[in-house]
Amino acid sequence: MIVKEREIPLKIEQIDALLRNLVPNHFKVSVVQHDLKKRSAGYNGEKAIDYHLSFLSGKKYMIFNDLRLPLPPYHFQIDSLLVTPYYCLILEIKNISGTLTIDPEFNQLTKYYDGVETGFSDPISQAQRQSLLLQRFFYENKLVMPPIVYLVVISNPKTILKIANGQKLTPPYTKIIHAQNLIDEISKLNSKFTKETASKKDISKIKRVLLNSHTPLYTNILTNYGLEKSDLILGVRCEICSGKMERQHRTWYCHSCKFTSNTAHERIIEDYFLLIKPSITNKELRTLLGIQSPKTARLLLNALNLKTTGSTKGTIYHKEFH
Ligand SMILES: [Zn+2]
Incomplete structure (x- = not known):
């Protein structure tokens, strides 16, 4: 078994x-x-x-x-x-x-x-x-x-x-x-x-x-390879043409191929946890996704069912790896 x-x-x-x-x-x-x-x-x-x-x-x-x-x-x-x-x-x-x-x-x-x-x-x-x-x-x-x-x-x-x-x-x-x-x-x-x-x-x-x-080993992969955040192109990208996607009317929109997606942000948030650190704040998410609204950011984060610490503006969302 x-x-x-x-x-x-x-x-x-x-x-x-x-x-x-x-x-x-x-x-x-x-x-x-x-x-x-x-x-x-x-x-x-x-x-x-x-x-x-x-x-x-x-x-x-x-x-x-x-x-x-x-x-x-x-x-x-x-x-x-x-x-x-x-x-x-x-x-x-x-x-x-x-x-x-x-x-x-x-x-x-x-x-x-x-x-x-x-x-x-x-x-x-x-x-x-x-x-x-x-x-x-x-x-x-x-x-x-x-x-x-x-x-x-x-x-x-x-x-x-x-x-x-x-x-x-x-x-x-x-x-x-x-x-x-x-x-x-x-x-x-x-x-x-x-x-x-x-x-x-x-x-x-x-x-x-x-x-x-059991505790999986989390290491900072950028440090491992001697890389900086500036070596990365973090952002929401289109799964069809890899173009940059923008938040429009509660959905993600690709200017290059006109593809729309409701979930395009999930991949990049997962990648953020893997590459940068296993936690994120509302403000860090807004920078990552290129969005303005703290309310939108909160809705997107809450939908991911992450463990949280702190409250209101200081809330930190934690990714747990197994
Ligand atoms: Zn596209």
């Missing part, structure tokens, strides 16, 4: 919004596009794992995708977490292409792709670290803790896993597996962990705490 669906990562949504709003032919476009391609490949790799996990049936599995949990003063992130009354399984998902050679003697991984050999940060130590952090998270939130185990899953079925010359695959490297073996590995865990450590009540508490604690 999927308790937390995998959604498009906030970073990808921010990059998409950036590409929509960067001034045409901006010199950073290619860098941003390259990042988008890399991140999308990672996301698609994670979705490929979801396909394999969809074969798990029954209520005993709770699947949490893409969790980011607080452990003050930091946060840690888990690609997928499987919670059962018998054990918890952390999946560290790797989208690697080419050949991956494991050298157990030197704790070293090498990736060979397109004629280039590169060292690879050890995903095992990464997964081990996440296990420790998750243990601490359970402990600090006073949750009953089933044994925590992990697997590193290679999402690309074409990736070749190799052992360095003359060596044998030994633990912990046996925990690096191909996605197509994931279900088999989970069956093995089911045979290994037969003692029910968490009751129904414990499990529902774990579920509640994990879902409530």
Whole structure:
């Protein structure tokens, strides 16, 4: 049972919004596009794992995708977490292409792709670290803790896993597996962990705490790319011809192609939250949309059902990302 669906990562949504709003032919476009391609490949790799996990049936599995949990003063992130009354399984998902050679003697991984050999940060130590952090998270939130185990899953079925010359695959490297073996590995865990450590009540508490604690990472994307607000063309634009739209008689009107829309402002407000900051005031909205009337701005904002703080003129509307 999927308790937390995998959604498009906030970073990808921010990059998409950036590409929509960067001034045409901006010199950073290619860098941003390259990042988008890399991140999308990672996301698609994670979705490929979801396909394999969809074969798990029954209520005993709770699947949490893409969790980011607080452990003050930091946060840690888990690609997928499987919670059962018998054990918890952390999946560290790797989208690697080419050949991956494991050298157990030197704790070293090498990736060979397109004629280039590169060292690879050890995903095992990464997964081990996440296990420790998750243990601490359970402990600090006073949750009953089933044994925590992990697997590193290679999402690309074409990736070749190799052992360095003359060596044998030994633990912990046996925990690096191909996605197509994931279900088999989970069956093995089911045979290994037969003692029910968490009751129904414990499990529902774990579920509640994990879902409530999840905090997606919001970063200032303009700062990330060394950009300024002036690098953007923020404004209401026509979905047909991309022309500038103006508010006329309670609707948005495109002077170039005469298209009208009642909802054309929604896209740019979403983009504002992704690109500038996750909150907006009445005055900031008027500047963004190029409108004069505070009353119109209030009506448009109220229709978006955002959380608010403050009152009357000082009201701040907040976007909450999940
Ligand atoms: Zn138009």
